[in-house]
Amino acid sequence: MKLTYHGHACFVVQDGGYSVVIDPFLTGNPLADINPESVHVDAVLLSHGHGDHVGDAEAIARANNALLVAPYEVASYFGKMGVRSHAMAHGGKHTFEFGTVKLTLAFHGSGFEMDNDIRNGGNPSGLLLTMGGKTLYHAGDTALFSDMKLIGDLQRVDVAALPIGDNFTMGPEDALLAAEWVHAGVTVPMHYNTFDLIRQDPQAFIQALEVKGLRGSVLQPGESLTV
Template sequence: MQIKLTFHGQSCFQLDDGTNSLLIDPFFTDNPVAKISASAVECTHIAITHGHFDHFADCEAIAKANNATVFAAYEICEYLGEQGHDICEPGNPGGRIEASFGAISFTQAFHSSSYKGRYMGMPCGLMIEFGGAMLYHAGDTSLFSDMELLGQMYQPDIAMFPIGDRFTMGPEMASAAAEMIGAGTSIPMHYNTWPPIEVDVARFAPRDMDVMVMEPGDSVDLTPEDSAE
């Protein structure tokens, strides 16, 4: 099965296998680097790492427009239900939820989570089983030692790490995180969207690992061979 991975800027990615389309941390409307509008997005599922606006602001509109199932912390799902979208799969760190594309496991992340002044539950990372591939989306987080355990348990093929500093890890800490997770390919995210998180992406340089720098709007095809490596 061929899988297309698209980067929409900041921490927003999309996985598509022709039947299922999973959108992660949708952020288009106020995203200065996004190449498409929220109204143009088509998806079957949405996954949210936490409630900050640059990960969640477009979730409600896109979910309603696409009748999409949302995977998120309990409090985020509760909020969406109050807004009239109750097609949600709530979870928390340690939990795994099966889906038509595979499964999502919620992992630990060290950050905060709120939206318009409202507490939105614990921030999470995501281990995503999609069409035979295992992908790790770290969400917004600092470096933490249990990343090594996550790498051993889930053995992801591809991993995405925030590198923009200030609100998350910077490039050097993210490089250490990538080495601990041990994915075959690591992708930087959450950087160069605004001046406070501008960094030189070349500083993200985990040792003896492949780094794939994606520009907003870029897509790559993943194959079963990629997943097995």
């Protein structure tokens, strides 16, 4: 499994000739190193309905005839817009051609802004993505919650992408505890430094992980990690 970071919470994950993008917020993202037109994937995975995660999902899905996988309300909306979609809910797992997706809990919001209004985006989620025998836990936007322990207990997690930005999600201190509970092979910080409100020092987070005997890796936009 090859994981490439593109800023905020956006990752492209590749294995076995398949490629998926998670939370493709590229247009308007000051940290993004690519544009939507350069994304070539088999599927688009969304953790929830906020604009800084949905981002360019529709454009990418249409350009690639890619399947959009998301929580029920978000997937249903895009399905009605003519995008090929697959709806899921917390605890549900499904195997696709590219791999297996399971939705986990996340404590956040999910309404998305449209036509000067906020529409119901259902429940936010995290994602467990398994490709080629390796599993990524993409926590989405979330607070720390004790059931994260179960995520690490019920399956091996090879890499965990955890938000550290604070204010809208858990900050570095809570993310450190989440990393201990999930006990992934390697933890990658995300959802930080895109805006002033979520400015953090990712290297300090990695150092705190190392003190706990955990492995972490900071990915700059465009950098990759293979597990």
